[in-house]
Amino acid sequence: MSGTLSDIVRTLFGESAQTVDIVILLTVLTLLPTIVVMLTGFTRIVIVLSFIRNALGMQQTPPNQVIIGLALFLTFFVMGPVFTDVYEDAYKPYSDGEITQTEFFERAMDPIRDFMFSQAKTSDTSFFMKLGGIDEAVESPDDIPLRVLIPAFMTSEIKTAFRIGFYIYIPFIVIDMVVASTLMAMGMMMLPPAMISLPFKVMLFVMVDGWQLVIGTVVSSFG
Numbered sequence: 001m002s003g004t005l006s007d008i009v010r011t012l013f014g015e016s017a018q019t020v021d022i023v024i025l026l027t028v029l030t031l032l033p034t035i036v037v038m039l040t041g042f043t044r045i046v047i048v049l050s051f052i053r054n055a056l057g058m059q060q061t062p063p064n065q066v067i068i069g070l071a072l073f074l075t076f077f078v079m080g081p082v083f084t085d086v087y088e089d090a091y092k093p094y095s096d097g098e099i100t101q102t103e104f105f106e107r108a109m110d111p112i113r114d115f116m117f118s119q120a121k122t123s124d125t126s127f128f129m130k131l132g133g134i135d136e137a138v139e140s141p142d143d144i145p146l147r148v149l150i151p152a153f154m155t156s157e158i159k160t161a162f163r164i165g166f167y168i169y170i171p172f173i174v175i176d177m178v179v180a181s182t183l184m185a186m187g188m189m190m191l192p193p194a195m196i197s198l199p200f201k202v203m204l205f206v207m208v209d210g211w212q213l214v215i216g217t218v219v220s221s222f223g
Contacts (some may be wrong), residue, residue: 038150039112041078041119041222044157044164046071048218051165055172056205057198074215078222085111109146116153117144119222124152124159160221168214172201 036042049067053059062070076083090107093099099107117125128148144152179197204210 036072036075038154039116040075041157042071042075043154044161044221045074045078045218047158047161048164048168048214051161051168052210052214055165055169056201057172057194074219078219079115082111082115113144113146113149116149119156119160120149120153121156121159124155125149128152128155164217164221171204175201175204 046068049071053062053067086108089111090099090104093107094101094104125144125148128151129144132145132148134145134148176193176197179200180193183193183196
C-alpha cells in the first residue's frame with residue numbers, strides 16, 4: 001500500500017523526495033486521530049474513564065475535554081515502549097536514508113502489530129479469521145492480516161474496558177442501594193436517592209484515592 005502511494009505521489013509531483021515526504025506526512029497527520037483510536041490502547045482507557053464518571057453520577061464532571069486529554073496522555077504512557085521501537089527501528093534509519101519508504105512502513109508496523117496481537121483475545125482473533133474466510137494457522141502477528149487484527153484488537157479492547165467498568169460500578173451501586181433503603185425506611189420517598197448518595201460516592205472515591213487506583217488498574221491491564 002505504501003509503495004503504491006509513493007508511486008502515485010511521485011507520478012503527480014515528480015521525483016522530489018522532499019515533496020513525497022511532505023505529502024505522506026500530511027496524509028498521516030490527517031489520519032492520526034483514527035490511527036490513535038484503532039491501533040493503541042486509547043479505546044480501553046477512555047471507556048474506563050467514562051465509566052467512572054457515570055458510576056459517580058456526574059454526567060459533566062470531569063468534562064469531556066479532561067477525560068479525552070487524560071486518556072490521550074495515558075495512551076502515550078502505555079504505548080511509550082512501542083513508540084520507542086518505531087522510532088529506533090523505523091523512523092531513525094529512514095531519516096538517515098538507510099531504508100526505503102516501504103521498509104519504513106513495514107518496520108513501523110512490526111511493534112504495533114506485536115502490541116495489538118498481545119492484547120487481542122484469541123477468541124476474537126479466531127472469530128474474525130473465520131469471518132474473513134482465513135483458515136491458516138496463526139503462529140505470529142505477521143500471519144494475521146491487518147483487516148483481521150485491527151477489528152479483533154478493538155473488540156478485545158472494548159470487552160476489557162467493559163469488564164473493568166463492571167467492577168468499578170459495584171461499590172457505587174452498593175452505596176445507592178444503602179441510601180435508597182435508608183430513605184425509604186425514614187419515609188423520605190420523595191427525596192431523590194441519587195442526590196443524597198452523590199456526596200457519599202465522591203467522598204469514598206476521594207478517600208480511597210480512586211483516580212490512582214483506576215489508572216493503575218488500567219495501565220497494568222496492558223501488561
